[in-house]
Amino acid sequence: MTFPNDIPMHPVRTGAVYFVGAGPGSPDLLTVRAARVLARAGRVVFAGSLVPKEAMVILSPEAKWVDSAGMTREEIVDSLVEGANRGEVVVRLASGDPAIFGAMAEMTTELEKRGIAWEVVPGVSSVFASAAALGRDLTLPEVSQTVILTRTAGRTPMPEGEELESLARHKATLVIFLSIDRIEELVDRLTSVLPENTPAAVVARASWPDEVLVQGDLSTIALMVRAAKIYRQALMIVGRVLDARLRETARSRLYAADFGHGFRDPKEGNPPPVDP
Ligand SMILES: C[S@@+](CC[C@H](N)C(=O)[O-])C[C@H]1O[C@@H](n2cnc3c(N)ncnc32)[C@H](O)[C@@H]1O
Known part of the structure; x- marks a missing residue:
């Protein structure tokens, strides 16, 4: 996937774990950043019950894909740490956005104890x-x-x-x-x-x-x-x-003809003194 050179891109670090929001399932609902991190990944640990590997694997065909469905928290953390210690870009692929029912804290705190850098890439929640x-x-x-x-x-x-x-x-x-x-x-x-x-x-x-x-x-x-x-x-x-x-x-005040704001004068009457 190529992007215009003048779009500033977030750096992707090796030896770090990325908690990436996979979006709701369709691969074209990944964010650009998520797609870029996946393209660099050496290991992708994904929740097989919610994230469709078949749809996502095309973005990271070289990576080791690990289905965490049958794993305990300790086993998942061990796999993330192993990849990071090998200098891989490691992805923990969560459905939707990782911050919603994503069980992130219980992994990020373990990574911190082991001195592993981590970062979150937001996703489109279901x-x-x-x-x-x-x-x-x-x-x-x-x-x-x-x-x-x-x-x-x-x-x-x-x-x-x-x-x-x-x-x-x-x-x-x-x-x-x-x-x-x-x-x-x-x-x-x-x-x-x-x-x-x-x-x-x-x-x-x-x-x-x-x-x-x-x-x-x-x-x-x-x-x-x-x-x-x-x-x-x-x-x-x-x-x-x-x-x-x-x-x-239901009609918002923001687009009402009689309502003016910093970017548009009212079309008729005076702007009412309410928030949009
Ligand atoms: C562990 S939670 C993860 C939620 C996810 N982090 C999000 O932001 O969408 C799993 C639940 O999210 C909802 N869910 C996840 N993917 C979905 C989808 N594609 N369509 C509808 N609901 C979905 C369901 O309620 C499912 O039981």
Whole structure:
């Protein structure tokens, strides 16, 4: 892959570990930096259950590809350290963005103890690939200006105060990861707080060739998800932002004709004294 010479490129260091966001699955949703680091990699340790190696390997055909699906944390860290000590460019390839449910801290702290340099290359999170697949905003003026990214307890417990019911009470846009196998429980808990006609959508394998979109409301979504045989690699978005009627009417102040700002004079009347 070549880029114009005048684009400043971030240096790629040998003997360092890169926590690279692979994006949601489609290789053309990698960032340029991620593609460049992969092209230099000597070793790529990837989460085989979420990152499609077949799609990514073309970017790093010479590298040793290590599937971490069956490995413990210690084994993963050992593999990263081994590569770095050999002077390789080492990639820990995480799905989406590594900062969201990416278990980065438990590896970066171990690397620090062993004196290994590391860096993060951000990626397109599946939350944004899912919103894109739906063609929807996650925020709409006067409907929702807050997005909550969460999950429900599986083997990892939820901290006190982050129960789904208390998050739902905010009436913000909810994005629920890692929980689709418990869809009936999600719906029961959400409908204890929100109306049954609250819009809900599930996106499975966003950006993959076999991507599936399911759209309904809290009264229908569980049956639709079961009918579509979605059990993993999916997230649920819940909230009034998905309401088609509100989409028709929600308008931002920023682009309103009567609203002026530093880059544009108002077309009519005076600018109202509110933030965009
Ligand atoms: C361990 S988390 C990693 C999330 C990732 N770091 C991100 O930013 O998207 C795995 C969960 O992310 C969601 N996920 C990952 N890839 C997805 C995709 N392509 N489509 C829909 N959901 C996805 C699912 O909820 C899955 O259970």
